[in-house]
Amino acid sequence: MTEDSPVAELMDSGSTYDSELGSAYHGDSRELLKELPDESIDLIVTSPPFALQHEKDYGNQAQDSYNDWFMEFIPEVRRVLSPHGSFVIELGGAFKRGWPERSTYQFELLTRLTDEDEGNLKLAQDFYWFNPAKLPSPIEWVNVRKIRVTDAVTHIWWLSKDINKDSSVEEDEAPIPEASNQRVLQEYSDSQKNLIETGEFNDGKRGSGHNIDAEAFANDNDGAIPKNLIEASNTASNTHYLQMCREFDFDSHPARFPRQIPEFFIDFLTPNPPYDDWDRGYLDRPVVLDIFGGSNLTGKTAEDKGRYWMAFEQEEEYLQTSQFRFLKEQQIRKMLDENQSGLAEFANSD
Incomplete structure (x- = not known):
């Protein structure tokens, strides 16, 4: 890993680790976002914990308080997002506790996000992730009582601060938000x-x-031209990240979204290198941020595609092991032997 990254100048806090093009930070995104300069981020791609019925190890809010909690992030998201930037959220649905009735929390959240007096964001387009390998769930209504079908689709909201008012944008004008379906x-x-x-x-x-x-x-x-349906099976079990977690006896993040999601939106909503003529951003190439970094798949995907990246994650264990995505096995072994990152304290003891 590098000693410093090009995005380090954007933050007051020290990073947990750096790569050639990005940095990962441990902490609450509501606080970390405050350290970023105005309009310094070109794209936010994230998958927050869903409002599920049962609490997960990685932490998730209850349905009745979820939207209030999520809206606490939005003032800072708006502030740090560039005028041409996008905010992409992958957010799964849920049933109400104890009933075969769908919660509408994610639609209520979308209404608040796009309300001019609250979130004040624009819905550029809605997308859907279809996982054809999704196991039948929820168990009670699908497997036991057999009165519902498998819930295999999650919603993805593509939001922006503004939208080109004139739908007939001139060819020499850059669109708001930045986007090109020719890249995907x-x-x-x-x-x-x-x-x-x-x-x-x-x-x-x-x-x-x-x-x-x-x-x-x-x-x-x-x-x-692609449709707004992303089909991807979330069944990868032999990726480098998972192999390294098993090899060194660490728990992998239990709720990883597939690479196709960040890959599609990074390609679609940020230009490809080289960046000799890039003059729309705060830095000399686009900056991609994940405010719920998890195993930092967004950051690794951005790095592979030549974009700058930042990741914020509150659970230190997941952030620490996410650096496996950027390291070869021998580098991880050396790091653990020297205990340079304190990572050994998170190893499974059973």
Whole structure:
């Protein structure tokens, strides 16, 4: 790990660890955010603890107090977010305790986040993470009584401080918030590849009112524009992070979201390097922040893609072990032998 990182100048607190492009900090994000300069963050991607029925080891708020708790972060989130920046939250739903009735807490939270007199954020677009490998849950209503189906989708809110008022943004103008779907194009399906090759499809008017041009679908645009549904199975069991946790007898973070989520939004909402012409941010390249860092997958993904990153995490054990993502096995072994980080105190003793 490096002795210092390019984002260290943004904070008064000392970091728990640094990498070539980022720094991780231990503490309550409500306090750590106050140390950041105004408009210094280009993208916040995070997955906070959900308002679940049962308390987890990593800590989570009860449903009846969750939204009040979450809104405590928002004034500082707004302050540190750049004018072109985005705030992306992956937030799962829940059933009410003891009843087969869905809680509406995440929708009520969205209403507060976008209320002009409270959160004052704009909903740029809603996304959905579909986990096809999700186990049947909740157990009582799906497995036991069999009166509900598996809850396999979580909501992702893409929010910003402002939205281009004029929907017809000039080509030489930068959009607000920063975004380009050309950075997240997906491979064409086999049928679309065949269509492009043959040029054969039914043009003309559709029942929806669309009038399909005779050449509209035959153009090769290097890929398909993605939908707002991210399909990813959260079943990885042999990643470097998990291998190192097992190798050195540490508990891994129990609620990690898949790499596809931070990867998609980092690509979509921040430009790719090189940054010779980057002049929209506080630093010389985009800064990505996760205010509920967990195992710091967001930071590692940002580093791999050449962005600066910062991670805030209140649970010290999870933050300490998150540095495994940035270290080779021999580096971890040396660090533990020398006890440079105090990490050994978190090792399982059973």
